[in-house]
Amino acid sequence: MRLSGRCQTAPLPEEGPGAQGCACLSTEDHSLGWVRSFRPQKQNLFLHVNDGSSLKSLQVIAPAGMNDPLLGFGCAVEVKGILKKSPHSKQPVELEAEQIRVIGECNPVDFPFKIKERHSLEYIRQFLHLRCRTNAFSSLLRIRSEATAAVHSYFKNNGFLLIHTPTITSNDCEGAGELFQVEPPGTTFANEGSFFSVPVYLTVSGQLHLEVMSGAFPRVYTFGPTFRAENSQSRRHLAEFFMVEAEISFTESIEDLTKVMEELFRSVTESVLAHCEEDVDLFHKYVAPGHRVSPEGHSITYTEAIDILKRSSETFTFPTDWGCDLMTEHEKFLVKHCGNIPVFVTDYPYDLKPFYARDNQDHPKHTAAAVDLLVPGVGELCGGSLREERLDLLRSRLGEYLDLRRFGSVPHGGFGLGFERYLQCILGVDNIKDVIPFPRFSHSCLL
Amino acid sequence: MRLSGRCQTAPLPEEGPGAQGCACLSTEDHSLGWVRSFRPQKQNLFLHVNDGSSLKSLQVIAPAGMNDPLLGFGCAVEVKGILKKSPHSKQPVELEAEQIRVIGECNPVDFPFKIKERHSLEYIRQFLHLRCRTNAFSSLLRIRSEATAAVHSYFKNNGFLLIHTPTITSNDCEGAGELFQVEPPGTTFANEGSFFSVPVYLTVSGQLHLEVMSGAFPRVYTFGPTFRAENSQSRRHLAEFFMVEAEISFTESIEDLTKVMEELFRSVTESVLAHCEEDVDLFHKYVAPGHRVSPEGHSITYTEAIDILKRSSETFTFPTDWGCDLMTEHEKFLVKHCGNIPVFVTDYPYDLKPFYARDNQDHPKHTAAAVDLLVPGVGELCGGSLREERLDLLRSRLGEYLDLRRFGSVPHGGFGLGFERYLQCILGVDNIKDVIPFPRFSHSCLL
Numbered sequence: 001m002r003l004s005g006r007c008q009t010a011p012l013p014e015e016g017p018g019a020q021g022c023a024c025l026s027t028e029d030h031s032l033g034w035v036r037s038f039r040p041q042k043q044n045l046f047l048h049v050n051d052g053s054s055l056k057s058l059q060v061i062a063p064a065g066m067n068d069p070l071l072g073f074g075c076a077v078e079v080k081g082i083l084k085k086s087p088h089s090k091q092p093v094e095l096e097a098e099q100i101r102v103i104g105e106c107n108p109v110d111f112p113f114k115i116k117e118r119h120s121l122e123y124i125r126q127f128l129h130l131r132c133r134t135n136a137f138s139s140l141l142r143i144r145s146e147a148t149a150a151v152h153s154y155f156k157n158n159g160f161l162l163i164h165t166p167t168i169t170s171n172d173c174e175g176a177g178e179l180f181q182v183e184p185p186g187t188t189f190a191n192e193g194s195f196f197s198v199p200v201y202l203t204v205s206g207q208l209h210l211e212v213m214s215g216a217f218p219r220v221y222t223f224g225p226t227f228r229a230e231n232s233q234s235r236r237h238l239a240e241f242f243m244v245e246a247e248i249s250f251t252e253s254i255e256d257l258t259k260v261m262e263e264l265f266r267s268v269t270e271s272v273l274a275h276c277e278e279d280v281d282l283f284h285k286y287v288a289p290g291h292r293v294s295p296e297g298h299s300i301t302y303t304e305a306i307d308i309l310k311r312s313s314e315t316f317t318f319p320t321d322w323g324c325d326l327m328t329e330h331e332k333f334l335v336k337h338c339g340n341i342p343v344f345v346t347d348y349p350y351d352l353k354p355f356y357a358r359d360n361q362d363h364p365k366h367t368a369a370a371v372d373l374l375v376p377g378v379g380e381l382c383g384g385s386l387r388e389e390r391l392d393l394l395r396s397r398l399g400e401y402l403d404l405r406r407f408g409s410v411p412h413g414g415f416g417l418g419f420e421r422y423l424q425c426i427l428g429v430d431n432i433k434d435v436i437p438f439p440r441f442s443h444s445c446l447l
Numbered sequence: 448m449r450l451s452g453r454c455q456t457a458p459l460p461e462e463g464p465g466a467q468g469c470a471c472l473s474t475e476d477h478s479l480g481w482v483r484s485f486r487p488q489k490q491n492l493f494l495h496v497n498d499g500s501s502l503k504s505l506q507v508i509a510p511a512g513m514n515d516p517l518l519g520f521g522c523a524v525e526v527k528g529i530l531k532k533s534p535h536s537k538q539p540v541e542l543e544a545e546q547i548r549v550i551g552e553c554n555p556v557d558f559p560f561k562i563k564e565r566h567s568l569e570y571i572r573q574f575l576h577l578r579c580r581t582n583a584f585s586s587l588l589r590i591r592s593e594a595t596a597a598v599h600s601y602f603k604n605n606g607f608l609l610i611h612t613p614t615i616t617s618n619d620c621e622g623a624g625e626l627f628q629v630e631p632p633g634t635t636f637a638n639e640g641s642f643f644s645v646p647v648y649l650t651v652s653g654q655l656h657l658e659v660m661s662g663a664f665p666r667v668y669t670f671g672p673t674f675r676a677e678n679s680q681s682r683r684h685l686a687e688f689f690m691v692e693a694e695i696s697f698t699e700s701i702e703d704l705t706k707v708m709e710e711l712f713r714s715v716t717e718s719v720l721a722h723c724e725e726d727v728d729l730f731h732k733y734v735a736p737g738h739r740v741s742p743e744g745h746s747i748t749y750t751e752a753i754d755i756l757k758r759s760s761e762t763f764t765f766p767t768d769w770g771c772d773l774m775t776e777h778e779k780f781l782v783k784h785c786g787n788i789p790v791f792v793t794d795y796p797y798d799l800k801p802f803y804a805r806d807n808q809d810h811p812k813h814t815a816a817a818v819d820l821l822v823p824g825v826g827e828l829c830g831g832s833l834r835e836e837r838l839d840l841l842r843s844r845l846g847e848y849l850d851l852r853r854f855g856s857v858p859h860g861g862f863g864l865g866f867e868r869y870l871q872c873i874l875g876v877d878n879i880k881d882v883i884p885f886p887r888f889s890h891s892c893l894l
Contacts, residue, residue, distance in 0.1 A: 032697045034663065034855050052664035053606065076855040078697075103697070104836070104856035111854050130854065132663040141660070145609040152599060159500070162592040166885040167614060167649075167672045168627075168687050170892045180615075180642075181632040182649065184625075184676040195627075195676060195686070196892040202614075202629065209885060209894065213588070216481065216579040217499035224671060225614045229631040229642060239642070240615050250479045250525075250550070389551070407558050407577065408481050408523040409551035438613040438656060445617045445643040447656065 014116050015073075015134060031058050031079045031095055032103075034133070037115065038073050040064065047100075049077060054142070055135060055278050059086065062097035073115035074106030074133065121287065121434045128438060128446050136287070139279035140435060143272055144423060150271035151223055151244055151419075154264050160219040160246065165206030167225065170198045178228045179204065180239075202227035207356075207414060210247040211387065214412045221246040223419070231442045235431040236379075238420065240440040247387075247414035254369045257384050257413045258299060258344050261373055264417070265342060265382075266295040269426055280427065288428025297342035302326075302367065305334055305345050312337070322365075323349050331374045342381070346371045358386035358413070359393060369413070378425045384415025461563050462520075462581060478505050478526045478542055479550075481580070484562060485520050487511065494547075496524060501589070502582060502725050506533065509544035520562035521553030521580065568734065568881045575885060575893050583734070586726035587882060590719055591870060597718035598670055598691055598866075601711050607666040607693065612653030614672065617645045625676045626651065627686075649674035654861060657694040658834065661859045668693040670866070678889045682878040683826075685867065687887040694834075694861035701816045701833060704860045705746060705791050708820055708829050711864070712789060713742040716873055727874065735875025744789035749773075749814065752781055752792050759784070769812075770796050778821045789828070793818045805833035805860070806840060816860070825872045831862020 015036065033051035040046075045067055048057035060079050071077070081097040088094075112127045113119060113134055124131040131137040155162065168182055180202040184195055206222040213220045226243045244264070248256060273280060273293070284291045300308070309320040309330055318327045326334075326345070335343050347367040350359060357368035373382035388394050389412065391405045423435040433439040438447055462483065480498035487493075492514055495504035507526050518524070528544040535541075559574045560566060560581055571578040578584040602609065615629055627649040631642055653669040660667045673690045691711070695703060720727060720740070731738045747755070756767040756777055765774045773781075773792070782790050794814040797806060804815035820829035835841050836859065838852045870882040880886040885894055 074855045076857045106855040107853065129659045132660050138663050141608060141610065144611070148609050149599060149603055152596060156596055161588060162595055163588065163884055164591070164689060166687060166887060168887050168892060169894065171894055179632065180629050182627045182629055185628040195889055197890045198892060200892045212576045213579050215577070216585050240613060242611060406554065408521045408553040410523045437610055440613060440615050442642055443644045445615060445645060445647045447616065447618055
């Protein structure tokens with residue numbers, strides 16, 4: 001987690017070779033990739049060729065006569081030659097070129113990224129179709145791919161079945177007003193003439209669909225895009241974002257849920273740190289200097305959280321009475337109070353949580369078995385609850401939701417984790433648009 | 448692949464315990480799960496308890512006195528007792544119950560699935576929210592989860608980076624007319640007042656977004672939902688389906704592409720057959736008797752395909768002249784002709800393929816470097832092509848698509864594989880709605 005301030009608007013590392021080494025597309029005598037640095041000298045040409053497999057590039061040395069007017073920063077090349085032990089300590093090997101072929105040229109005037117210049121995340125974000133060519137965004141994409149694999153590994157190793165929950169749904173879930181509706185162009189959103197005969201929406205959560213599967217599988221999860229038509233340009237919101245959601249059956253304990261959330265967080269983070277060390281370092285060095293990630297968390301109840309807030313000398317804008325929702329300022333304070341580590345807050349007031357959260361029946365306080373995971377810099381990363389499985393307590397509510405409780409229903413609970421917020425959290429990235437390949441938000445849907 | 452006829456409308460295996468064995472949630476003295484069979488006898492009760500981890504259920508024996516009016520087919524139970532070596536050869540162990548607790552009851556009159564009855568896939572499809580409780584659909588879901596993991600493993604082990612391509616896009620890809628448009632309810636699809644300021648659609652393909660990433664990574668893939676607003680109730684089409692798509696850079700050879708398609712198919716199929724043997728057997732035994740899968744494929748050119756069709760004694764409804772598209776009847780014939788194995792057809796007439804397919808410049812025939820994979824029972828499973836990277840040949844076309852070719856462009860190609868069709872193909876399932884958890888098609892979007 002971030003422990004110190006970050007300098008998001010500061011320039012990133014220069015576009016250049018990164019740490020030197022040997023790249024993946026390179027074999028003994030052959031290298032394919034993109035030129036990340038180019039130094040023509042009197043006797044020799046020096047190139048760094050990167051193939052996307054890591055920040056490392058391969059140093060290529062060629063006689064000056066092999067220069068080509070098309071050769072330069074950003075172009076794609078094929079180099080044939082002899083791989084030799086490098087005389088320089090900063091790279092193990094280098095390629096002595098016998099032939100260089102420019103596969104794809106790159107006009108340096110038009111190309112928006114310049115050699116040896118430092119570009120901010122804001123600057124590169126303007127060029128969505130080209131930003132994968134920068135050091136920072138190529139690192140982000142490798143981290144994102146690794147984190148995704150780690151999510152699937154965690155669940156597979158822990159007996160969870162992956163369910164592909166649908167994107168289009170006729171269910172408006174929590175009755176949230178922030179839905180996108182879907183129709184072929186030219187159709188009206190009427191009921192009978194419409195494509196699906198009923199109004200349909202982009203999913204805001206796969207929870208209901210996972211609960212369906214909880215009736216046959218004790219552990220299920222989904223990982224895919226979810227949607228909110230929130231009219232927000234904030235650094236924390238996207239119209240389309242990725243969410244990890246899980247449901248666990250045969251449990252009546254919120255600790256069972258918290259344990260899975262904590263293990264998932266730790267396991268994915270450890271995997272990313274182990275397999276993408278250099279890429280993560282780029283963020284911790286240039287994007288959020290001093291940022292640290294602590295995979296260990298701490299758990300408190302909502303009631304304890306309110307006590308901590310009330311006892312503090314801090315002045316808050318919003319009230320801190322029992323029964324009030326925790327606001328961003330409160331969440332930040334609690335995370336700091338607990339030592340800038342992930343904080344699980346459990347057992348919220350019943351009235352603050354959705355109808356499906358399980359009633360703790362602990363009058364007079366009256367809480368629900370719900371848990372939120374708060375993390376430094378990001379705030380709420382995960383939210384979950386035990387689900388109310390008792391038919392009589394649900395009777396006054398939804399139709400099919402009730403049917404799920406009629407046939408061999410079991411106590412269960414689940415949670416959702418915002419994948420982009422997770423990436424922001426471990427990397428210290430301030431703006432959510434910088435951790436997703438193609439950000440969609442109000443008034444912006446490029447490509 | 449299917450070699451013999453199938454009997455899709457025939458009833459499935461009876462709802463019952465499946466092959467006996469020990470279930471996952473069961474420990475030495477404890478079992479949680481759902482009752483799959485229930486036989487009260489004079490002296491003893493016999494139950495089979497299934498926990499979703501496989502078709503296998505645990506046999507439970509209890510004294511007749513432990514019967515409970517709520518105990519029966521479909522209910523969820525917790526059983527405590529002693530796990531013993533079974534005297535019967537068909538199961539290694541059984542649980543002698545000391546205590547049985549009904550966790551969730553299941554009214555046998557209302558529950559749509561009956562003990563010892565055989566239900567067809569058509570019948571169980573009517574109960575989308577409960578069909579995971581049947582043997583057949585729980586097998587399907589385990590196979591689907593395993594196949595997904597195998598897709599990710601194949602790509603990870605072969606140096607591909609996963610890219611989360613977007614669901615909402617302002618790009619209408621191939622200009623296909625069958626798009627879904629997206630807006631918050633109550634908004635008109637005008638340009639300026641709309642949420643994204645431009646008309647946006649649900650993606651029909653992640654190809655363009657992968658091509659963006661091909662400019663920095665030699666091997667990328669995506670796996671997620673794609674959409675078609677096709678007004679079809681056919682057994683082959685869905686409005687929302689899952690697609691695996693990949694792009695490979697630094698290649699000018701269609702064989703490189705075909706090789707990845709073939710390896711992907713073989714690797715995923717081998718993994719499913721190895722890890723879900725019993726679940727696959729259920730389909731090959733009851734759903735498509737005699738169905739076999741051959742992971743080995745055969746490759747022919749379009750020109751060879753036309754020769755085969757012309758030389759055959761078969762009468763076709765559609766013409767088989769060079770330049771005509773291959774129709775379903777032709778695809779079926781070719782697959783059968785090659786011995787009911789996967790058939791790659793390459794180098795189609797240039798005019799039959801989209802603008803981005805690479806021109807083979809082989810006048811007078813004039814073909815494009817495109818490939819389709821045809822499989823028994825399903826038809827086209829995969830389609831791919833080398834992409835035209837030569838700027839001058841593309842100049843008269845798209846805007847940003849051109850920009851991707853300006854800065855260090857490299858020869859590349861890619862393909863898409865329909866994941867549901869893949870599952871139909873390996874399992875012999877006739878209707879695509881039976882291989883996806885929540886099918887969406889025209890006039891149907893349940894849950």
